[in-house]
Amino acid sequence: MTRKKRIYKKNKIVRGEPPNYLGQHLMHNKKLLLKIVNEAAISPNDLILELGAGKGALTEILSQRAKKVLAVEYDKKFIKILEKKIANTKNTKIIHQDILKIKLPKEPFVVVSNIPYAITTPIMKKLLNYPFHPFQKGVIVMEKGAAKRFTSNYVKDPYIIAWRMWFDICYVRDISRRNFSPPPRVDSALVKICRKTNPIVPYRDYLIFWGLVDYMYKNYQFPIDDALKGVFTAQQIKRLKRILRINNDIPVAALTEQQWGIIYETMVKYVPNFRWPKIRKGKLKHF
Template sequence: MLPPLNVPALLRAHGLRPNKRLGQNFLVDEVHLENIVRAAGVGAGDEVLEIGAGLGSLTRHLAAAAGRVVAVELDAGLLPALSSTLQGVENVQVLHADIFDVDISQHFTQDGFLVVANIPYYLTSNLIRHLLESHPRPARMALTVQLEVAQRACASAPDLSLLALSVQLYGQPRLAHHIPAGAFYPAPNVDSALLLIELYQQPLLPWERIDPFFKVAKAAFAQKRKTLANSLGAMWGKTEAASRLQAAGIDPMRRPQTLTLAEWGRLINEPG
């Protein structure tokens, strides 16, 4: 195990304070850092994309286990501290960038790389979809997210959410580890969890049906207390909504969170 990194001292040395606007809560517990690397299955032959490198607490553990690490950090103010943490580490490339602006193909040449990230709540859904639709594509994602977010991502009918659909369309999620708030500095108000997503070779729907899928799902979940007849009727019109639901074998009085993935697939694949 690597020697602990004194995050409060490192912040003071560089005149830094955690940025609440960017959701900066640094994971400092060495046991949990090691657990993430182990659960992500990082090995000597792996290439890893780390999102939100921060001060390098996790980056150095990834570098010790992986063949190569591309570490992305948005906050320019953290870069000097990150560089000091990684001094002498030769298999890490640091990118000062917004992950949404990074061209994955410029840094990874083939499918199968790993993604490890500590994601603030407000980015979770969009970032997951962005990465799952990237080319080349990762084989596995290990995401440190709020505990509630991880639970929602793993949910199934009758408690399905738009986030769960967004994840389970592309891969199989599981909640790998619970991470208490005290494992972070500063401690957030809620506990976190490590969400592992094993990606399918292809999504459960044909690529050309994915945008229509999200359009329909967003319309339904925007009014999740309403029946599908009402929420989808507002988008398609009552007659077409009734026709599609009947063709898919779905009771129009049901609500979106009660549909299984298979039922969503039938509904989206109905011509319209």
């Protein structure tokens, strides 16, 4: 029995082939496009990955500044336009494929993109879930609500905390819906992602930290005492809370990335590894 594929159409799930360009809104403000590229601070040696190239408005600017551009697009109508637009551009390659199915470059790369709203979180997971991938930095236009969620001090999703151990994620600016065609129903935002010079958790221990954050996020509203039970002893929790300078009422979602780093370091140093929460590598694909 074969499994039928499902896609999202507006807010409903339907059966069929997954066209990931659903939710894509093309930018037409040239001054804004230049500001986005300038924010990326592209060098002539950079490899750029553009996810959701559309008709190539951003692609053209990127190709003038980067060593090489990989423009990913799924919509056949846009592919034809792209091919004409970059016909004489030798450093740009069009990749006609589902964004979520492409293989990321094996060499260091930068992402500059106006991504489809419908797959914003899956794209972020593809780029950030595995810190040893050669993704260096990104300047990404996305739906404003998603941008707020990824950069909030109150974090409801465990994967966002994990990302912050290795990457700085910053909210750069609002972008009005009037800059897009067709205009979306909500405003957008520009988010900048940079790999930390000094990661809070070593790359080699990424699965150890993922196990910890997954365990503690059984409920993001859990008070810290409840979240730490089963890993730390009561005495260790008491001592850890003094180091973190927190009281009993603070929920897991309110912990800072620095506090998460302290919890991780304390666990690795003082907790026997048979009590460390475990996570399978394959689970990260479904986070």
